[in-house]
């Protein structure tokens with residue numbers, strides 16, 4: 005797979021189809037970590053690599069002005085969930101489809117951490133992966149798809165039930181007060197480093213509400229009320245948009261279980277509006293669409 | 306002063322528990338609970354057994370014990386025809402921080418310079434004055450450590466009151482480095498064995514081994530290159546992947562930027578300082594203007610501050626080579642690689658001249 009990828013990227017750069025390719029390279033061999041890798045020179049393609057430790061969602065770079073102004077056409081390596089982010093960015097008119105070149109890969113899930121594993125299993129797969137709908141990335145968004153066999157059988161961990169949904173099935177039965185206390189305790193830990201926002205491909209606002217100071221909507225200090233406000237506002241801003249790449253939770257230095265929130269919000273949008281973000285480039289996003297028969301129970305709680 | 310003693314793990318345990326019993330608040334690395342369970346933080350412990358000194362580094366270093374993420378400076382209330390001011394109630398009492406690594410104490414030495422510069426920051430300095438620091442040399446080292454390249458031969462001792470090293474035999478060699486440290490020893494009310502010649506040989510061997518296991522990079526040309534190359538094209542291409550989050554600065558034991566803000570709770574308004582980060586897009590954007598719009602300018606600031614401006618002001622590098630920023634960066638940006646690149650550039654320049 006790596007070899008095919010390298011050849012493709014080399015061609016694309018040589019032909020000047022793209023000016024920049026964003027993929028992955030090894031970061032620290034001792035710690036088995038991989039990082040985003042920017043490549044403009046076809047002679048460097050041998051540093052490109054891809055495997056199930058390549059966690060980053062590279063779609064986030066597509067909206068960065070500094071890159072947009074510098075490179076006319078950007079090539080990007082996408083797993084299915086990353087491709088969903090690209091679709092959402094198109095839906096929301098943040099990027100022109102023609103300004104990007106997407107090489108998508110089929111995916112059997114990624115690992116949950118950087119320990120050395122032999123192959124993906126239910127014990128080492130990232131929580132976001134089981135139940136994934138885009139192991140075969142949507143063809144509508146990909147310029148090319150590099151295929152690796154996806155095993156369709158039930159034993160493939162990527163086809164299992166999402167552990168986060170299972171967690172919610174039980175948690176949802178608890179009284180609201182208890183649920184709130186759980187998340188409040190989690191939010192208390194937040195240090196307002198804003199990494200969750202910075203890493204999110206869909207948090208592209210030029211000035212985030214958290215940074216506005218005329219007026220200030222909530223405190224800059226990471227005290228309990230400010231933290232909860234920040235985390236709740238962010239959850240709302242991503243409702244119906246989050247495509248579940250799990251990056252926010254992965255980078256959070258105090259490991260707040262942000263995916264639990266995202267997943268539950270997505271589930272609600274699915275229930276009420278029968279909509280899931282980032283699957284169809286032409287679909288109007290749920291929260292900017294009004295339909296006469298929209299279910300209003302959502303607002304009654 | 307240096308006095309050297311030997312303690313068995315059992316005696317160490319007893320000594321620490323005696324200190325806790327004597328009323329000293331003792332802070333040590335402990336694992337967080339719940340979702341964050343793999344990370345260590347300095348927290349107050351009830352008994353020494355709760356501390357975990359086997360894992361190399363805490364997530365954030367000890368600076369937050371002295372310079373908390375949020376710190377109330379004062380508060381005020383409207384009382385009908387004017388304002389009443391209230392100072393925060395803080396009692397400054399002696400406390401112990403145990404389980405620091407040399408790079409941790411070095412970090413505190415760095416921040417001391419700033420907080421005792423033109424303005425003497427009492428919130429910070431009073432806590433510093435009361436603190437007694439017990440460092441443990443590193444049980445192993447990892448690929449992000451480069452302390453010796455910045456601080457010199459392992460271990461950096463200046464910041465500690467006491468330093469412990471575990472020998473192969475599991476016994477500890479205790480180096481008493483200051484008067485403050487010596488006072489703590491008196492709590493162990495029994496005769497303690499001074500370290501023998503043999504022990505000292507073992508100690509040296511142990512420390513040499515640690516020294517050898519730490520990655521060495523060359524940084525001696527870094528400052529001179531930074532001084533002369535503010536506008537170099539290097540910056541425009543450096544750290545393109547950076548997300549401008551605040552992780553690297555928040556976990557850094559030397560980063561000390563803060564903002565002063567007011568939080569309001571009903572009729573009470575509290576002025577507090579809260580951590581800030583030069584990598585944030587809104588850093589220093591008071592009303593209208595952030596002078597470092599593009600992200601490369603913010604990254605340049607980070608390196609310049611650490612390896613040039615701070616050195617000019619205080620004759621010390623504002624980085625201790627602890628490698629925390631490397632470990633925590635979500636996109637794998639490595640300050641060690643950048644320093645090596647810059648040092649190379651510095652060398653080439655020299656060669657040309």
Ligand code: SF4
Pocket residue numbers: 200203204205206207242245246247248249250251252253266
């Ligand atoms: S909120 Fe988190 S999971 Fe959702 S798109 Fe953003 S980074 Fe990905």
Ligand code: SF4
Pocket residue numbers: 193194195196197198199200201235252255256257258259260
């Ligand atoms: S990444 Fe985690 S700690 Fe940082 S702002 Fe987001 S929730 Fe808070």
Ligand code: SF4
Pocket residue numbers: 546547548549550551552553554584633634635636637638
């Ligand atoms: S932690 Fe990494 S991505 Fe975040 S600001 Fe620092 S260098 Fe940039």
Ligand code: SF4
Pocket residue numbers: 553556557558559560611623624625626627628629630631640
């Ligand atoms: S800059 Fe990085 S290596 Fe240097 S002291 Fe800060 S966290 Fe440690």
Ligand code: SF4
Pocket residue numbers: 361362406407408409443445446447449450451452453519625626627628
């Ligand atoms: S940087 Fe040096 S002092 Fe710090 S943990 Fe690593 S080896 Fe120990």
